[in-house]
Amino acid sequence: MRFEVVKAIYQAGLEDKRVCFVSGDYGHANTEEFKRDFPGRYFNAGMSEQNIIGIAAGLALSGMKVFVYSIVPFITLRCLEQIKIDVCHHNVDVTIIGGGGGFAYANAGVTHYAIEDVAALRALPNMKIISPSNPTEARLLMQALIKVGGPAYVRIGRGKEPDFELEYAPEIGKAGIVRSGDDITLIASGAIITEAIRVRDMLAEQGISVEVANMHTIKPLDGDFIRARAGIRKAIFTLEEHNILGGLGGAVAEELAELPQRPLFKRFGVPDMWPDVVGSQQYLRDAVGIGARDVAEKIRDFLR
Amino acid sequence: MSEAIDTAAFAVHAKNVRRMIVEMIYRAKCSHIGCSLSVADILTALYFGVLRFDPAHPDDPKRDRLIMSKGHGVAALYATLAERGFFAREELDSYGTDGTRLASHVVRNALPGTETSNGSGGHGLSLGIGMAIAARNAGNGARIFVVSGDGELEEGSVWEALLFGSHHGLANVTMVVDQNGMQSEGSTETIIGIEPLADKFRAFGWDAAVVDGHDFTQLIPAFSHSGSRPRVVIAKTTKGKGVSYMENKWQWHNSSPNDEQYKIAMEELS
Structure with a gap:
């Protein structure tokens, strides 16, 4: 980027x-x-x-x-x-x-x-x-x-992030739909969106239809999008390459918490501890539980 | 100097400024009196003898800028701006009251003439350098003056900015150090020694002049200097200057006078 x-x-x-x-x-x-x-x-x-x-x-x-x-x-x-x-x-x-x-x-x-x-x-x-x-x-x-x-x-990233075609015109302050789906919405932000897409593919095999939304603007947050999804989804999830506290997941949680009725909700992010492991970006994501496999598994368990 | 400096006129303004400072802080019972009194002559010299601006056009891009990096000395800035006609003196009466426009550190645009928000040390010089680059690129002749405390020099960001300023030859920046030699808990030299200060600035590539910070015949020529390098004016001052019992007492860094002390101070400044 x-x-x-x-x-x-x-x-x-x-x-x-x-x-x-x-x-x-x-x-x-x-x-x-x-x-x-x-x-x-x-x-x-x-x-x-x-x-x-x-x-x-x-x-x-x-x-x-x-x-x-x-x-x-x-x-x-x-x-x-x-x-x-x-x-x-x-x-x-x-x-x-x-x-x-x-x-x-x-x-x-x-x-x-x-x-x-x-x-x-x-x-x-x-x-x-x-x-x-x-x-x-x-x-x-x-x-x-x-x-x-x-x-x-x-x-932004460090360079050499995989590119993929966007099916929406990115607009500041508006979430973009990267992949459509009907059961749940997985909101991600940043380069980790590629993991979110993998999560969707894994869950599709198990009959769970996942919408992947890209919250590229974390502030101002697209509250309209979150409220709209809260009304129609069984569950909403967030995924970020950031401390679980105070980032995308926190921002979405703040929005959802004040709604009179809300769907199930779970955040995926880096646990609030020092990630004292060293390796590739994928290795680190997997090590702290924000790799696609872990996330897909936890979503499946959460929905049971 | 092409013309003699009318020190008597400056002294009158400075005395008015000091009276306003004491009045504000006595009434409000808040904030920094010693370091406002020490910087009063510096600000008077700048606003009445050096800075080029039009109070009616505070956004003129060609104006000289003053950044009050030692934002805790804001009472002196408010008083000087009022004395210079940026706003009515009555505004000062609201200092320390609910809903006032006058915080006890500088807030940008809260009042005409407050260029930047300062209250955390070590921000002002970098801001000034950014403005100096813009002025140099525009070729509009604007000069930037950054008024710093001596305790403030403990902030590392000041020294980052000094390196940048000399590397880029920003001759339109003047940093003024109000060297009253004291900070919150005592004398600066006993807390974190900064001497030899002029040598340090020169080693960082700045011109440095050391002047009596209460002598207008030294301050004004030092501020009017033009050269090819950025310049620091180290103004040796007395904390609490003008009120005998406050002078050189670090305890008056941010104490407020009681009724009796107020009376004595105003008599001494009459």
Whole structure:
């Protein structure tokens, strides 16, 4: 998704002189074009996340449209207070692009796992949280987000996420239906949508028809969609590559909890403990119980 | 300096500012009096002798900006803005009351002239640097002044911003350190020593000037300096300046005067 997102920002830079890009030394060559073509609007501020967010906010307070780019754990939690005050309280046009959401930096270890970011940022007024599921969607959502502007946080992968065709036009704030189904709805967000699709295929073999919904916009949450599904489904499930607390599942639970009548509901996410295992992204997903096999099995048991 | 500085006029404004500070904090019984009194002359020098702005057009992109990074000194900022005509002085009477626009740390746009929200240390310089880049790109001549405390320099983000500022040669930024030498629990040097401070800034690639922070003939030329590098003005100040029993007493970091103390303070500032 990284290349699609940076490309969309480059395109915006061509069309709008206010577009600035501040990197936390995370370019790996894919920001070269922006740097070359828009001098004075590209800065690699090095590893100084608090400073980066402050500079971005200062630029935006002077009318610029700013994109910030680094690895999720550093550009979200390390500088959380700058995001809170300098960006969200000032309510300025800063979009934070975080690479490596969830376990995308799988074998990098716990410093690089990014499974608390959504919970932390969701509590900040004015913040939008976008979590695209694949490169095509990342491109389309970025194009839409650029028009709307920040404060925003875009949680992307590390690159090389599998692409697949979308049967809907992604719209910020609106859930997309990735696969249709009739019995239950499984809501997922981000690259883990591929596991949700596998869950659907596994359960289909057992006669359970699963709708897979993509909640690419975690904030503002598509409450209309959740309420609509609550009225017609036997059960709703959420799946996320994030701590079980405070992320997509928490957001959906908050919505459901206030309804007079609701279907069965269960969240799948990373248990609230340190995932002290190292391996591939798939290995980690399986190890913490958010791999397709585990999820399919638990859904089947839950429905019995 | 092409013209002499009318120190008497500045002194009158500064005295008015100090009286307003004492009045506000005495009435409200809240927030930081010592560090508001220490920064009063700095803000007076900036708002009456240095900054280019039009209070009637507070959003003019060409305006010079002042970021009150030491947001806990906000009483001094409110008083100076009122003295300078950004809003009516009566507004200050609401300080510390329910529903007031005047928080005890800076809130952006709560009042005309409050550029950014500051109250957590170490945010202001990065904000100022972002504004400085935008001003430089626009070529509009706007200058950015960031007023920091000396205790605030304990925040690591300040030093990240200093590295960036010199690397990019942002000569339109001036950081002003209100070096009153004290913070919440005592003297800054005994808590976390920061000296030799000017050497540290110079080692980070900034020009550094050390001036008497209560002498307008030193402050104004230091703020009006132009060069090719960003600049720090270390203003040596006295915490609680102008009220004898508060001067150099860290206990007055954020205490409020009682009736008797208030009377003495206002007499000394008359």
